[in-house]
Amino acid sequence: xxxxxxxxxxxxxxxxxxxxxxxxxxxxxxxxxxxxxxxxxxxxxxxxxxxxxxxxxxxxxxxxxxxxxxxxxxxxxxxxxxxxxxxxxxxxxxxxxxxxxxxxxxxxxxxxxxxxxxxxxxxxxxxxxxxxxx
Amino acid sequence: xxxxxxxxxxxxxxxxxxxxxxxxxxxxxxxxxxxxxxxxxxxxxxxxxxxxxxxxxxxxxxxxxxxxxxxxxxxxxxxxxxxxxxxxxxxxxxxxxxxxxxxxxxxxxxxxxxxxxxxxxxxxxxxxxxxxxxxxxxxxxxxxxxxxxxxxxxxxxxxxxxxxxxxxxxxxxxxxxxxxxxxxxxxxxxxxxxxxxxxxxxxxxxxxxxxxxxxxxxxxxxxxxxxxxxxxxxxxxxxxxxxxxxxxxxxxxxxxxxxxxxxxxxxxxxxxxxxxxxxxxxxxxxxxxxxx
Numbered sequence: 001x002x003x004x005x006x007x008x009x010x011x012x013x014x015x016x017x018x019x020x021x022x023x024x025x026x027x028x029x030x031x032x033x034x035x036x037x038x039x040x041x042x043x044x045x046x047x048x049x050x051x052x053x054x055x056x057x058x059x060x061x062x063x064x065x066x067x068x069x070x071x072x073x074x075x076x077x078x079x080x081x082x083x084x085x086x087x088x089x090x091x092x093x094x095x096x097x098x099x100x101x102x103x104x105x106x107x108x109x110x111x112x113x114x115x116x117x118x119x120x121x122x123x124x125x126x127x128x129x130x131x132x133x134x
Numbered sequence: 135x136x137x138x139x140x141x142x143x144x145x146x147x148x149x150x151x152x153x154x155x156x157x158x159x160x161x162x163x164x165x166x167x168x169x170x171x172x173x174x175x176x177x178x179x180x181x182x183x184x185x186x187x188x189x190x191x192x193x194x195x196x197x198x199x200x201x202x203x204x205x206x207x208x209x210x211x212x213x214x215x216x217x218x219x220x221x222x223x224x225x226x227x228x229x230x231x232x233x234x235x236x237x238x239x240x241x242x243x244x245x246x247x248x249x250x251x252x253x254x255x256x257x258x259x260x261x262x263x264x265x266x267x268x269x270x271x272x273x274x275x276x277x278x279x280x281x282x283x284x285x286x287x288x289x290x291x292x293x294x295x296x297x298x299x300x301x302x303x304x305x306x307x308x309x310x311x312x313x314x315x316x317x318x319x320x321x322x323x324x325x326x327x328x329x330x331x332x333x334x335x336x337x338x339x340x341x342x343x344x345x346x347x348x349x350x351x352x353x354x355x356x357x358x359x360x361x362x363x364x365x366x367x368x369x370x371x372x373x374x375x376x377x378x379x380x381x382x383x384x385x386x387x388x389x390x391x392x393x394x395x396x397x398x399x400x401x402x403x404x405x406x407x408x409x410x411x412x413x414x415x416x417x418x419x420x421x422x423x424x425x426x
Contacts, residue, residue: 032417086378087380100399102380102397129415
């Protein structure tokens with residue numbers, strides 16, 4: 001799974017549903033989580049958290065424009081590409097971290113992704129898990 | 135309230151350890167003493183039962199003192215109102231199921247409890263059988279029933295299910311939970327199996343090097359990382375297969391085996407038999423109603 005360090009900027013609750021705005025390097029992220037009372041670390045705005053998401057949940061865009069509902073966008077540069085028969089794994093340099101995306105080989109070929117290229121990694125807000133930073 | 139504060143010097147094959155246990159829990163609790171073998175867990179049960187005398191300390195149950203080294207109180211086992219279930223069942227081989235239970239009766243006890251307990255553990259049809267004619271699971275049910283004959287306040291379970299296969303184990307775990315509730319018991323389990331403790335217990339004492347190192351609810355103790363998600367399962371890795379740049383893990387969760395995709399990083403450090411925690415968000419599961 002991808003693991004980035006972030007900081008909680010704001011928490012909005014509606015019943016059990018929690019929307020967390022998180023600052024992660026120079027990117028603003030939104031995460032939707034179900035928050036029960038025991039997850040006290042969500043309460044403190046300003047507290048540091050781990051932002052977790054699975055590689056297979058990371059979509060990629062190139063020359064990205066237009067409107068899209070995905071709010072979580074990481075602008076980075078492709079560091080390496082590994083192509084297999086059905087899958088492709090793309091490692092993206094994002095500041096001091098790397099973000100890994102596993103997409104279909106077909107999409108990777110169709111987008112003609114190359115090492116060194118700029119891409120946008122996209123993650124849906126409900127695919128992000130938050131973990132107490134320790 | 136059960137209060138235990140007991141010290142005992144133990145001599146083991148490797149070295150001498152000083153057991154110093156301080157633990158208290160409420161009536162009706164189902165607690166576990168968890169730790170590696172040789173940590174002194176069984177010794178704690180034996181001290182509660184009165185089978186082993188602490189060097190010093192105090193053991194009290196609901197305000198009644200069972201042991202107090204300073205007051206020189208040391209109730210004998212038969213006065214302590216405990217039921218003990220051992221890993222190896224410890225049934226009398228020359229007695230039938232019913233006779234094994236009757237043997238536990240004391241003068242003045244109502245003998246009808248024997249039939250009642252045999253029915254409770256579902257062994258009505260086997261009452262006249264000898265232990266050798268029973269399966270491991272049935273033998274352990276007899277041992278459980280026998281431990282309840284004297285209507286104990288505390289049921290002590292020393293790795294009671296570790297000799298059984300997985301399916302039988304989870305079945306008996308359910309029965310244990312049921313017995314605990316039905317008889318309003320306070321139950322103390324010794325176990326080294328976190329998933330068993332998760333299923334049964336509401337409180338855990340982690341024993342390490344002869345003392346309680348940590349205590350809390352099973353999830354507080356076994357779930358190191360606090361994750362803001364809703365689905366957490368503990369499982370055991372059965373196989374690891376490589377598939378392109380990812381891995382497929384077969385994982386046993388309870389009685390189910392599921393395949394899970396793991397990335398190279400997630401696979402690192404895992405081997406067959408590794409225990410893992412699987413987390414999924416509340417948004418993921420698709421729900422299908424089962425038509426009855």
